[in-house]
Amino acid sequence: MKTILCSSYRVCSPLVLPSWYTSVGVETNFYYDRRNARESQRRKFHQSREYHGQSRNSKNNLELSRLGGTIGALTIAGYLAWKKSTSNVAQLDAKKTPHETGKHDQVLKHLPHFSRNQVAEHYDDSRRIWVSFRRGVYDVTEFVAVHPGGSRILMAAGGSLEPFWELYPVHQKSDVFQILEKYRIGNLNEEDVVEAQEAVDHFKGEPMRHPALIRRADKPFNGETPPSLLTEKFHTPNDVFYVRNHLPVPQVDAKTYRLEIDGINLTETTFSLQDIKKFPKVSISATIQCGGNRRTEMGKDKVVAGLGWTGGAIGNAKWTGARLVDVLRSAGFKPEAYKHAKQLHVKFDGLDTDQSGECYGASVPLSYLLDGNFDAILAYEMNDKPIPIDHGFPVRIVLPGIVGARSVKWLSRVSISEEESQSPWQQRDYKVFSPSVSLETVDFSAAPPIMDTPVTSYICSHNNGDKVKKGPVKLQGYAFSGGGRGIVRVEISLDKGKTWNVARISDTANLESTKNWSWVLWEANVNIQANAEIWVKAVDSGYNQQPEDFNNIWNYRGLLSTAYHKIYLEAR
Template sequence: MLIHQIGIGRTVFSRCQARTSHIKTSWLRTLSTGAESSRHDFNEKARYGSTRLVTLAGLGAATAAGLYYYVKNYFPKILALENKVEEEAAPEREPGSYVDGLPVYSSNDVANHRDETTGVWISYKSGVYDITSFIKSHPGGNKILLGAGGSVEPFWTLYAIHKQPQILALMEEYRIGNLTKGEEHLAMMNMDDPYANEPQRHPVLTIRTKKPFNAETPASLLVENFITPTEIFYIRHHFPVPDVDLSSDDYSIEIVGIDEKQSLNLNLDQLKTVYTPHSVTASLQCSGNRRSEMNRVKPVKGLEWAQGAMGNAVWKGVRLRDVLLDLGVKDSDENDNWHVRFDGLDMDPTSAPYAVSIPLSKAMDPRGDVILAYEMNGETLTRDHGFPLRVVVPGTTGARWVKWLTRIEVSKNESESHWQQNDYKSFNPSADWAKVDWSTAPAIQEMPVTSVICDPQDGETTTLQDGKLQLRGLRYAWSGGGRGIVRVDISLDLGKTWHVAELIDPVGLNRQWAWTRWRADLPVAVKETEVWVRAVDSAYNTQPEGMEHIWNMRGVMAVGYHKIKVSVNAD
């Protein structure tokens, strides 16, 4: 009997030793994750448990009672401690993964919750979420209801910008259960990838999102030339790129005047034949250019653009004014509050096109140079830049330059689209998504004056030439509305003194749609310096000093002084 008890004691003792060793291994894993607070408690209990085991091995192995006392009183504590340590060390679960212990719902259960009266539910992978309370604060407005009662995965294939860690983590806060196993992929079955036929892009572009594709020109190449090569011109898309086959004769553009009875329907060849071609050199800039700088003040919503969401090109097409005159639209003060709407071929999942509008006065201005463009830099428009036809609205934010143009309409009211009413607007720094009233702000049209330094880059080390810091040729200055740049100021001492840069390109005071490059060679006597730059336009508008003064929740019109820090080496 005694031998039997000793055998049991040794077996349990060996298992306890293994378990204790396992706990110590778990502790090392936990320690590596920073769980410092558990260290003392664990060591004390593990050490005490190990000492007790040695005592039992030497003295109590011969008696089952002593072993029983240990197993009953101390072994459970070590097991509990092990479980606690392992739980603390466990990585966060993947968003949308199956979570044991949560209620299970079928796809039909989710489908029965499609509005606020029943609650709005969605599914993502294996997760079910009640997003009723989130709808009002959703940045995309009611578009979130597209996925109500079903999987959001098909829509996130289109709005792929949602698939970011912080957004997925936010969604998990609304988790209420699991989807019945086997139903996770029903919403995705037989669904082709809408991005499968995207154009090939130049690898030098800095990609911000792949689906939809958004990429900017590297700052060092941004204004190496006055004209930005088409291949490295920044790309801004909201949806998949349309693929138009002109050989099928399916493409035409519908143009509707003030009187709906007056309309035209022209294909591209007719447009080129009927109207005199017109070319304009103009810079195109995204509303969110330089958003990354504003994001340093406080997080904003939008693509993390640096300085490269802008380019300068020669556009060729026909004047929109000429087409509208043919429709009976006249130069008249009565039309001052009217609008011209544009629809593109790129569509959201509900088949609603990307659509915006501009003031009719801009379209009819003989010096406004609004054109329906079919060429860029002497070549046919590429698919990424709007083939076969896009509108070019010089001096105006890129959001109004609709690509893949399919419809134009003169209207008393501006476009009702999401992009006109609930996006591309700016509010004061205290406004937030939960409380903002989008109707209180006008849609962005003309852009304010801006300038940046593209070489050297922030944080770089550069070599002085003859004791001077070279800031030459690789920057731009630009103002909307056709206002020319009259001066670029640079400071190396936090704004105490300013130097005037040399403007490289010819500058007009009015109707200046292209950017202006500049350069400066400035003496520097320190190893590290902070460079500030600001531009002044022909109306003597200048940039505000800090992004904090113009911060807005959408991160648009980020036009504060551009500031970089550089280290310098002597010649």
């Protein structure tokens, strides 16, 4: 019997909102027609999913017993450097106020009052789109066109935002409230104001995370590796590998897990985890990097929207599993059958879903798979261990050289289609626009989704403002370029680019790949006799180099932040 893993309707869900921005939302009748069937399917599937066949509590206890292992394997120096670094970055995400008060909690006397019934009449743009939030009533009609979550804004039309923002507490902070207040048109009648109820906690019982991870958001959890730990090992230990979640972590039973394959010129086929493990087992060493890595540097002089990543939203691992093309071939995949591959896409759906059952999704052009040197892996192991829950247990797609947003975790479906994934993370998020474009002026269709990532480098051993003794100083860091391009050179300057010293680069580990999917770790001994500004830049095998500053690559989302990394060291 076929297992339904995700809704067959591939429309933008109105419920899943980008975790980096506000979401004022509404729901149209389009969704009502399909929701009952979709909800029934989702409930049946979720009821069958258990956490590795164990209770979540027993798994958490197991995770707790392992938490100390990774740090113990790393050097004391690295740990102490991390402790020092946390004092510099902890304040980046200090605005975590789940029930922060503001004008939305106030009655504005110069504005009219409306009842809940009056708000409910405004559920589409023919009548204007209204929503309520605590004591405020808002007309968000004009915001719909620029909402980063796309049609997900069509969610709470004629109703309250509160139950939906419980799923995304990141919205409940002052800057989001300020944006919402721009659309305020009135007050909600006092008798209709319902204080926020204790909602279902969609994040209850999530896996334990290593205490060394620097938390950038709690719900959904997002945490980066302390940069000082990144140079300790070529393969980043699983427990401290950065975590980027967009939705609650799903509970998946490996025994009942199924992966669905379908699409153009394919026979619809379902695979269990054991089926996938029957294919030839291959390993690649590959770096996965969040598109927002180093965002805080880009936002130093001009505000950007997104999680406050420093340089730790990146990691390198040994990924083991079955080649995607091998699994597709068993479903009828024949490269010669796709003469117009440039117009086709490979779509990936995850098991992480919102309240309506719609899932995280992404896609890449089919032409990637037709490149015999592209190593797309259905990974079930990470660094020779079963892939951890936060990283996609039991199976994730690993698309090396491509921005991490496309390597979908908890993979449920792969399909070949004439259209891209309609997920907002494909259609609106993870796109880069001109420095002159803002959220108010953006045309999301004007830019393609990020695929290959540009060359970047980072100093991990020291933080901006560190004090060092005069004399020899050992600098360490990483460099990486997407698209399978290797790093041919890393250079250090102590005089703002007048002269450069070439750093030593570690060996790479391509394993079974013909491309360079991994970062390099580098080190350089420099002589510091006075206060100095240290610059680092990398050159990849295509002789692409990083830009000197962020002026010409700035974008309002703070993506692909790849300018020279610069830190100031004080000599003493």
